[in-house]
Amino acid sequence: MILHLNRQSSISDAKRRCSIPADWFLKLYRSHGLDPDWLSEGVEPVYINDAKAKIPADTLLKETPAPYGKMNSRSRVVPVSTMAGANKEAAAWEPKSVEELSVPESFCRPKLQVVKNDSASMAPVIGRGAFVGIDCNQKEHPDGDLCAVYFPHQGLTIRRVFMQGDTFLLKAENGQYSDLTIPAAEMTERTVGRVIWVLQNLSPM
Numbered sequence: 001m002i003l004h005l006n007r008q009s010s011i012s013d014a015k016r017r018c019s020i021p022a023d024w025f026l027k028l029y030r031s032h033g034l035d036p037d038w039l040s041e042g043v044e045p046v047y048i049n050d051a052k053a054k055i056p057a058d059t060l061l062k063e064t065p066a067p068y069g070k071m072n073s074r075s076r077v078v079p080v081s082t083m084a085g086a087n088k089e090a091a092a093w094e095p096k097s098v099e100e101l102s103v104p105e106s107f108c109r110p111k112l113q114v115v116k117n118d119s120a121s122m123a124p125v126i127g128r129g130a131f132v133g134i135d136c137n138q139k140e141h142p143d144g145d146l147c148a149v150y151f152p153h154q155g156l157t158i159r160r161v162f163m164q165g166d167t168f169l170l171k172a173e174n175g176q177y178s179d180l181t182i183p184a185a186e187m188t189e190r191t192v193g194r195v196i197w198v199l200q201n202l203s204p205m
Helices: 008-017 022-032 036-041 184-190
Strands: 075-081 097-104 112-116 131-135 146-151 155-164 167-171 180-183 191-199
Touching: 022 036, 097 112, 146 184, 155 180, 167 184, 180 184, 184 191
Parallel strands: 075 112
Antiparallel strands: 075 097, 112 131, 131 191, 146 155, 146 191, 155 167, 167 180
């Protein structure tokens, strides 16, 4: 963090304690117009006083304010899509936002996509109505991992993926559902991402 008003040792101490001294908030507001909520929680807007916003936030701070807060106590509101997406007839899956969900900041990724599961094929691991976090930057297929794969005319499906020769087997957890296969040559194009978390109720409310 570039601050002329504190030594590097003081900044290191603040990071270790996950706490920013109160007087720093006032000094940063007076010098750069920064919003204390952004400094402590990462909540935008970055500036309260736009007249002093002469230095971009990414230049002013070498680190994001996230390490100074409690990541799991902070949340971010993200869009939630249907499994069908915007157009089931399209060659590639595109999300269709129908609601929003507040998730812990530590659960977020640069290309996070959240969907609301509408199938029981992965029950009880992923129940119908569960919120599923998909990292669209991860398109590898390690055996046994959960992946979100697109089928035109059907929409998104979530299965455990196993490579078998020149095909991939997409295995359901629920024995009442059939397993699926995809030619290996098509798998990368069809894969939306890997499942990284699931949010669901395990018992009736």
